[in-house]
Amino acid sequence: MSGTARPHRWIDRERLGYGEICAAVADPIQRRGPGRAWIIAFLGVLPFVLATVIAIGAVLTVGIGLSGVNTTVVWGFSIANYVWWIGIGNAGTLISSMLLLTRQHWRASINRFAEAMTLFAAAIAGIFPIIHLGRPLYAYWLAPYPNTMDLWPQWRSALVWDFWAILSYLLFSLIFWFTGLLPDLATMRDRARSRIGRRFYGALALGWRGSARHWAVYESFHKAMAALAVPLVCSVHSIVGLDFAASLMPGWQESIFPPYFVVGAMYSGFAMVVVLAIFIRWGLKLQAVITPSHFDAMAKVMLFASVVMTLSYATEWFMGWYGGEHADRAVIAYFFTGDYRWLYYSLLFCNCLVPQALWFARVRLNFWALAIIAIVINLGMWLERILIVWNTLSHGHAVSLWRTYHVSVYDVVILIAPLGLFAFGFLVLARIFPIVSIHEVSQLAHDEGAARGGTA
Amino acid sequence: MSAPLLAEFDTPEALVRAMRLAQADGHRALDAFTPFPVPALTQAFAPPRNPVRPVMALAGFGAAAAMYALQWYSSVIAYPLNVGGRPLHSWPVFLLVPFEFGVLVAAIAGLVALFWTCGLPRLHHPLFAIPQFERASQDRFLLLVASKDADATALRESLERSGALLVAEMHP
Numbered sequence: 001m002s003g004t005a006r007p008h009r010w011i012d013r014e015r016l017g018y019g020e021i022c023a024a025v026a027d028p029i030q031r032r033g034p035g036r037a038w039i040i041a042f043l044g045v046l047p048f049v050l051a052t053v054i055a056i057g058a059v060l061t062v063g064i065g066l067s068g069v070n071t072t073v074v075w076g077f078s079i080a081n082y083v084w085w086i087g088i089g090n091a092g093t094l095i096s097s098m099l100l101l102t103r104q105h106w107r108a109s110i111n112r113f114a115e116a117m118t119l120f121a122a123a124i125a126g127i128f129p130i131i132h133l134g135r136p137l138y139a140y141w142l143a144p145y146p147n148t149m150d151l152w153p154q155w156r157s158a159l160v161w162d163f164w165a166i167l168s169y170l171l172f173s174l175i176f177w178f179t180g181l182l183p184d185l186a187t188m189r190d191r192a193r194s195r196i197g198r199r200f201y202g203a204l205a206l207g208w209r210g211s212a213r214h215w216a217v218y219e220s221f222h223k224a225m226a227a228l229a230v231p232l233v234c235s236v237h238s239i240v241g242l243d244f245a246a247s248l249m250p251g252w253q254e255s256i257f258p259p260y261f262v263v264g265a266m267y268s269g270f271a272m273v274v275v276l277a278i279f280i281r282w283g284l285k286l287q288a289v290i291t292p293s294h295f296d297a298m299a300k301v302m303l304f305a306s307v308v309m310t311l312s313y314a315t316e317w318f319m320g321w322y323g324g325e326h327a328d329r330a331v332i333a334y335f336f337t338g339d340y341r342w343l344y345y346s347l348l349f350c351n352c353l354v355p356q357a358l359w360f361a362r363v364r365l366n367f368w369a370l371a372i373i374a375i376v377i378n379l380g381m382w383l384e385r386i387l388i389v390w391n392t393l394s395h396g397h398a399v400s401l402w403r404t405y406h407v408s409v410y411d412v413v414i415l416i417a418p419l420g421l422f423a424f425g426f427l428v429l430a431r432i433f434p435i436v437s438i439h440e441v442s443q444l445a446h447d448e449g450a451a452r453g454g455t456a
Numbered sequence: 457m458s459a460p461l462l463a464e465f466d467t468p469e470a471l472v473r474a475m476r477l478a479q480a481d482g483h484r485a486l487d488a489f490t491p492f493p494v495p496a497l498t499q500a501f502a503p504p505r506n507p508v509r510p511v512m513a514l515a516g517f518g519a520a521a522a523m524y525a526l527q528w529y530s531s532v533i534a535y536p537l538n539v540g541g542r543p544l545h546s547w548p549v550f551l552l553v554p555f556e557f558g559v560l561v562a563a564i565a566g567l568v569a570l571f572w573t574c575g576l577p578r579l580h581h582p583l584f585a586i587p588q589f590e591r592a593s594q595d596r597f598l599l600l601v602a603s604k605d606a607d608a609t610a611l612r613e614s615l616e617r618s619g620a621l622l623v624a625e626m627h628p
Binding site for chain 2: 144155156175186443
């Protein structure tokens with residue numbers, strides 16, 4: 001782009017040959033050791049991984065009573081965490097596929113770890129409904145299979161929809177991620193010096209040769225997958241939204257929930273990608289391929305999502321009032337004046353007010369500001385999810401049943417510890433697989449004119 | 457017939473130029489190996505249609521229809537259960553699971569079709585024996601050409617003139 005200080009918009013280097021791109025992405029994995037920051041981070045997240053395993057083990061052996069749920073507020077942290085994690089998971093595939101379909105070539109440097117983020121987040125999200133079942137050993141009853149009891153799943157149940165949505169989404173994301181990784185695995189195979197490295201990447205690359213015929217088939221498959229991914233992502237989070245919308249509780253019967261959940265997912269997901277991108281750019285020294293323009297573009301998406309979320313909240317209030325139903329109006333009043341009002345005000349502050357700073361280009365280009373805003377958004381989105389659960393259940397139709405939720409230690413552990421598990425997954429992945437797509441960045445460098453021949 | 461020649465270039469443009477020249481001379485370009493897709497090469501080598509998308513569509517719609525049929529059979533015939541007076545055949549909510557399942561099966565079928573069409577997994581190939589081939593996944597663009605003559609010297613010279621850095625023979 002002319003007129004800016006930088007020579008290319010999406011490549012922050014005057015000249016970046018194909019060999020340099022390979023080296024920039026692959027060498028931290030294959031030629032250099034993990035480095036001190038990685039080891040410190042790795043040791044730092046291990047206690048969290050352990051805590052996750054213990055907390056999940058505890059609830060699987062002792063039972064759901066460890067959580068703060070009671071007979072009125074029957075859903076709690078598990079459900080909020082589930083919605084939050086699947087929301088983060090949604091953005092990865094959404095970013096990757098939507099930007100591929102709209103030919104936003106800048107996606108090249110962020111799509112790989114956005115897809116990896118999806119994989120880990122969706123896998124973590126899948127744990128929560130199972131531990132929330134109360135009788136997790138019967139989780140397989142959700143699947144239709146011939147059984148001696150002559151029973152079938154209840155297809156009208158939101159739980160069964162969730163089962164299929166998560167299962168399909170997780171496996172689909174795995175296939176999508178692996179397909180994009182395949183040519184890079186071949187690069188890793190060809191650059192590997194050790195026997196183990198050659199065997200490992202060689203086996204995973206499945207003999208990819210980069211033939212023009214392979215590329216043609218690869219491209220038609222990858223684009224078809226992207227075209228399927230967009231409706232899939234929207235449907236997955238719409239189904240999560242339907243868990244709440246297809247009910248009779250006040251505040252849980254709004255037809256706006258599916259689209260509003262999808263935008264919410266995109267919102268928290270982009271915020272998570274921004275946080276990860278800042279860390280990865282710094283940790284793996286990828287300043288040349290993850291440029292300020294990338295952050296600028298992502299910040300604009302977050303700003304847009306923030307405005308849509310604010311409108312959605314306002315619609316929720318308006319419809320509660322306009323519908324005229326007493327219980328609905330009472331729940332909306334409870335948002336602002338009830339037991340959880342301070343959390344609700346924090347939610348509005350985090351999701352609606354703080355991101356408005358992104359209107360200013362100076363904020364969008366300041367990594368510290370961006371990181372803080374992204375974390376605040378994720379906090380706000382978690383508050384939104386827990387309050388959707390708590391407000392309605394604490395203030396239902398029967399006045400005699402009104403109760404509040406009491407957070408247990410176990411709740412806090414299953415909220416915080418999986419973050420460590422997520423970071424653990426990323427740290428391990430960043431040491432094994434290229435965290436930025438080598439072939440797509442090479443293509444970008446070619447198209448932007450930054451490559452200009454090889455390194456020879 | 458001599459063995460096909462593998463020529464190495466450092467830009468996709470040089471490769472495309474050399475390919476056009478070789479073809480104009482009557483040689484047969486067999487394939488190209490590049491670190492990323494190059495549209496001109498796709499046009500030159502790939503068949504205009506590949507079975508991936510039809511396979512995905514067939515598998516996806518088929519799986520979705522099968523899943524819908526399963527839902528209908530289980531809730532209308534095998535295990536009719538009256539839930540709050542709702543119809544046994546609740547078609548609007550029966551659309552959700554077939555969609556998810558259809559997309560999943562389409563993805564799996566597409567992956568299988570991709571491997572099938574590309575002949576993968578194939579862990580060894582004669583090309584891997586050529587040392588320069590390992591740069592085809594990094595920073596070099598390779599062209600595989602079969603000479604029209606028994607003696608490939610003319611083709612080799614033509615490739616070298618159009619900027620090939622290295623020309624090697626491929627032995628199967």
